[in-house]
Amino acid sequence: MMSDDDKVNHPSHYKSGGLEVIDIIEAKLSPDQLKGYYLGNIMKYVFRHEYKDGITDLKKARWYLDRLIQNVEQT
Numbered sequence: 001m002m003s004d005d006d007k008v009n010h011p012s013h014y015k016s017g018g019l020e021v022i023d024i025i026e027a028k029l030s031p032d033q034l035k036g037y038y039l040g041n042i043m044k045y046v047f048r049h050e051y052k053d054g055i056t057d058l059k060k061a062r063w064y065l066d067r068l069i070q071n072v073e074q075t
Contacts, residue, residue, distance in 0.1 A: 008063050022067075031071070034071060035071065038068040038071065042061045
């Protein structure tokens with residue numbers, strides 16, 4: 001069974017051929033598209049946390065928020 005951190009930071013179901021889906025998404029989207037992707041995922045995980053995975057969803061929202069902050073700081 002995965003720990004909460006594994007489900008949040010590196011879920012095994014998001015890996016294919018040694019690559020994580022997030023790496024492919026970040027490589028393919030424009031900066032504006034990527035910002036929208038992060039924001040959409042932040043909202044999704046915050047809005048559903050009471051109905052699905054509770055604290056794990058809030059941690060996932062924070063994970064995407066951290067990515068968004070890094071992205072904004074780099075531009």
